[in-house]
Amino acid sequence: MHILTPVFFNAPMGGLHENIYASACFMLSKGHQVTIICKPGPFSEKLRKKGIQVIETDFSLHLFSEILTAIETLHSKQPIDLIHAHPFISRQLGFITSQILGLPFLVTLHGKYIDELPKYIGKTDAIFTVSEGIRNYLLNEGRADCPEKIHIIPNTPDSKLFKKVSTTPTCKNEKRVTIALVTRLDKDKSFILEVFYQAVIYAAEKYPERIHWYVVGQGTLQNEMAEKLEALRGKNQVTFTGWLQDEALRDAYYRSDAAIAPGRCALEAMSCGVPVIALGSKNYTGLIGPQTWQKAVFTNFGGVGNKQADYIAGSIEADLDTLMHSAKSRHQLGKFCRNIVFQFFNDNQTHQRLLGHYQIIRDAYQAQPRPKLPRSNFLEMRLQRIHIKKSTADKLQITLECEEPETLQFAWYIERDKEIIEKRMYQPNPKLDIKLEPQGQYRVQCYIRDQTGQKASLWISSDTQYQQQANIKTYLNHQKNLPKLNFNINKEQLG
Template sequence: MSKLRALVPMFNKAPWGGLHENIWYSARGLRDLGWDITVACRDGQLVENLAADGIRCHVIDDWDDWSSDAERLSAESWDVIHGHTARSRELGLAVAKATDTPYLNTFHGYNRDLVYRWHASASGYVAVSRAHAAWINELPTVDDSMMLVVPNAVRDELLEQPIISFSDKISDGVGRVVVASRLAADKRALLDSLRLLIGALARVDDVRWQVEIVGGGGEEGAVADLVAELNSMAAHVELEMLGWVDSETVPEVMRGAVLSLASGRGAMASLAVGTPTIAFGSQGVYGLQTGSNLDLGLWGNFGGFPLGERTVTPVVEDALTVLSDPQRYAQVQAEGRRAAASHLRQSDADRLLDTAYHRCIARFGG
């Protein structure tokens, strides 16, 4: 029996980020579930990673004019086409129409992607959080029976790594803090979060704090200015910008860190390896991920949806509490790991996406 074939168009301006990881991990998982996956994207790290895993790529050189790419892709037979908003969705819909193939669309950010214009051409929707799904489903043109929540997720193996205790993390008198994010205009909440974090660390002077910022992007200048300012705040706190690093190594760095400051998938990885996490994203600061803050993180993709009238507990006070009480620190570690294991496991997300694909095909055929 031949494998079912899925085309996954993906456009993104950044060289790497959470969307790239989403595509990469999902493609591997669906392959393991029996799908023949082709990802249509620009050349770069994603293509290299997918090719190394034996997953086919169609490289699009010019996303401003993909008509010839659509023609070539339309010459093939597909069982489902899975787009990821904006130009990805435009290309996906064009190929779906030309090949009479069901179209599935994933909504990632706080953007309804003009769905009222093309809803009649879709056979299914995916949202990355409950908050995003409910928001899309509010539209009268959207059939909520077509929606499935498939969260961003973390590699299963991260959930099996031993958790490192607070005392072991500062055994040499140095506490590492990892800040992981694209430094882009949609992540400006990073600046607010970083100020709050450094304000807390400045009050814990029995440890020398080393704050490492991993990631790059168009806001590097603004972040560098803030780093220069914050480096003069306390002699025992030092910040350093490391730029882009291999995303596969970041969770292990987080595992040895005392705290992480991260958005989206970075926050999820930090929780999975057992490091207390301050979450922020394009839509605000979600605070230290424990209790009601953690519930909000799971609800809104760890910073990817506006809080509205919802409130988070104060970052500085929460950080000082876990840094001054090893027992409380351990509780927050265990709570984050449990949440990640229950809700953010990649193999679970893969099975959900497989379900979404089959539902999409069934609806189209029905």
């Protein structure tokens, strides 16, 4: 079986990446083939080192047609059996590709978001969520009229890597408790960081010189966080490790007496026998123990909730007191956490269940193939290139190259320094002339509408300098006799 997986992400690495990597490795171990569509960077390099095929792209909407050409070429040489996409723009690409190639389509929704589910669930073979709480959210809030299609495939830690250490690490200082915060340090994790700061403030007063805060992660808020922790930590120690992977991440858990973590990171720490305060981007579940473990499993360890609206003041302070009570109590909680992982998050069983879904869906498709739809049915496939040129020193002209532009209408929103300064309503003109005065950071959003009412939109930003090329590269690692497919697409951005 050949599985195509499109996945878009902002951060270079994270729990999403590890989830996809683990599933792909399992499929390879069972003799199946996996091709992943993702951004270039450390994740794509990690995939290639494992022998997993990669198509690299930044998922710009005007590149969809070229990406599909790469997929079609791959499909002609190594037939794809199904498409398993991940949310947002990668789901959009995956769905369109499945309709054009006539292939089964599956999607995983990792958190509390709808991602336009009502629009495509009727033409989707299966929806996977990572917890019961997220499934319930889709049913209640997402108006999902096909509940039978929504299944639970949880995130699972690598049990061969993340396992309880056989002996107590000699690096632990019995007089000081090391507590790891394991998360990306980005805006979408702001709730996690806000609650963590409360713990740091409380510990500075009640447990001076007794706690070593061990921050495992990196992101756009890292410098801001370092400044805050320096002001809040008191006499307690803070160490930033940056983003860690594989054995380095496992060893960080081993060095910790407890962890504060969301989602997959919580599970990895638990698998190592480390007690965990589950703190996700949507909810504070708290210290995992007899009274809270079911809520943690239900919400994917903080992935479902209403952030501060659900948070009970003083919760993390009380859980910190419990952790600081004794090494014996931490050991008991760690053992309890590990048992939860063993019972409910067995990685081999979970991946095998996912493979079972793949096989049944593939067999159903082979028994009743579906028609292929023409490219012209999808507005996104009619967008081709963006041409940008300076007509004068202070004027810029943007042109969208499209198939049959005379049948399309274009609306433009112009921003300067994140404020909309001009709107131009729908008109049959794929060109925009703007004046770059006064100076500032400009961003343009274009909305495109066809005769059937389909809509699409794309951003053009001045955040970066001119870039002459964006590459879509397909790496065919398993078939050495096949050529590499390289598509070089001119892509100019506002300079």
